Amino acid sequence: MTIDVSNLLDGQLEAEEAKRALKETTSQPELRDRYTIYGLVGDVLRGNSTPDDGFSVRILQRMRDEKVRIEPGYDPLAG
């Protein structure tokens, strides 16, 4: 349901609903697409109309390539 994508983007879902909506969104290309477009619409309305053109994909690819993991005790604001 695309309304769940909209609600997920805006943090309008409770824990279990969010978990389910995220799973559906990331597993279905058309919902994934909607998540991206809804986000773009917001950015355009705030004055930033640039398309994604693979920017987020490159970030996520780099995270996979470098096997980035959550590190307990690591403070990203230190140093």
Next chain:
Amino acid sequence: MANTDPDTELVRLAQAGDVHAFEALVVKYQRRVARHVARYVRRASDVEDVVQETFIRAYRGLAAFRGDSAFYTWLYRIATNMALNSIKRDPAPVLLGDDAPEERSEPFHPGVSDNDDPERRMMASQIAEAVQRALDRLQPDLAEPLMLFEVEGKSYLEIAQMLSIPVGTVRTRIYRAREFIAKRLEPVLGPQRDRRW
């Protein structure tokens, strides 16, 4: 919802090991972070590096995020530190102090090596025009909550109170407004779809 951070659930899921939840946060905030970083760092390739480093650091340090501030506030603080570190290493492109990076209005185009790339400028212009055309045709009762949320930064609860409608109606109207605009934006975005998340 009692918690005012809209990203609480996605962050919780990411902290619990759901990589897709963090991916959703990257997709959501990539442009906003890039725009913020571009206020400090001029070269587009440097901006992209700083943004990538920001998200990587945020993910590595996700366990340290306790929700004392909103997630995006924490993310912006990381981005600011990364941007300042970047300009310390390469001071030439710095715009600080009275040059007021906050005042820079030049749009940043994430993922390109040249902000003057005419193809990208045209694409950005087409996207903006498509959204504006859709907005012009959108029913006012759908446009108003969307603008209040996206542009004015109002919460769903505040919008409900301002417009004297239930929060559930705000949800529905914002969704319908987005969907109306998305359908008219899709033809413009078509060619680059395979490169999106």
